[in-house]
Amino acid sequence: NAGVTQTPKFQVLKTGQSMTLQCAQDMNHNSMYWYRQDPGMGLRLIYYSASEGTTDKGEVPNGYNVSRLNKREFSLRLESAAPSQTSVYFCASSEAQAAFGYTFGSGTRLTVV
Amino acid sequence: RKEVEQDPGPFNVPEGATVAFNCTYSNSASQSFFWYRQDCRKEPKLLMSVYSSGNEDGRFTAQLNRASQYISLLIRDSKLSDSATYLCVVNEGTNAGKSTFGDGTTLTVKP
Numbered sequence: 001n002a003g004v005t006q007t008p009k010f011q012v013l014k015t016g017q018s019m020t021l022q023c024a025q026d027m028n029h030n031s032m033y034w035y036r037q038d039p040g041m042g043l044r045l046i047y048y049s050a051s052e053g054t055t056d057k058g059e060v061p062n063g064y065n066v067s068r069l070n071k072r073e074f075s076l077r078l079e080s081a082a083p084s085q086t087s088v089y090f091c092a093s094s095e096a097q098a099a100f101g102y103t104f105g106s107g108t109r110l111t112v113v
Numbered sequence: 114r115k116e117v118e119q120d121p122g123p124f125n126v127p128e129g130a131t132v133a134f135n136c137t138y139s140n141s142a143s144q145s146f147f148w149y150r151q152d153c154r155k156e157p158k159l160l161m162s163v164y165s166s167g168n169e170d171g172r173f174t175a176q177l178n179r180a181s182q183y184i185s186l187l188i189r190d191s192k193l194s195d196s197a198t199y200l201c202v203v204n205e206g207t208n209a210g211k212s213t214f215g216d217g218t219t220l221t222v223k224p
Binding site: 035040041042043044045090097098099100101102103104105106107 | 159
């Protein structure tokens with residue numbers, strides 16, 4: 001099925017470890033996003049890429065880096081994981097300016113101990 | 114004050130009930146509005162876009178009031194399967210990524 005694919009689905013890291021979350025979409029969308037969701041809270045934007053070759057910070061970018069590898073793929077890297085980064089991470093894609101809403105991946109549940 | 118605020122909930126209603134959620138937003142320049150549904154431990158999924166003229170999809174009706182800066186979602190004849198968290202999303206429309214999510218309202222429909 002067409003959509004947004006994220007890997008891994010679950011991950012446990014020790015404080016200070018690094019990892020990369022992968023995301024790919026096959027809907028030919030220009031824009032891609034990384035959100036985090038903490039219990040009882042709405043989604044908060046970490047980084048986004050309006051189009052291939054561009055990336056911009058969102059609301060909560062500290063501790064993260066991103067790479068828009070090509071039109072399909074957008075990765076999120078944690079260089080030195082901290083317990084505060086324990087969360088559920090969602091990748092999403094959209095047509096330009098998200099005027100028609102987002103399509104989300106199934107999420108990555110990350111625990112940092 | 115949050116940019117997007119939703120009814121805190123939770124809403125617990127019997128099957129067949131009508132339930133309404135409101136969501137207020139602070140940015141008067143906001144361009145597009147959406148309701149998403151999120152099941153427990155799942156990703157959000159687009160339920161409806163919200164247009165100035167209002168829109169209806171089966172048992173679901175969404176409305177936008179730009180003057181008062183709020184959107185609403187009405188669910189008629191609630192089903193058990195409607196139990197979920199409903200997220201309000203407001204998009205500035207001027208730049209990709211400029212969407213703000215509400216914290217969500219949890220609905221539980223009981224037999």
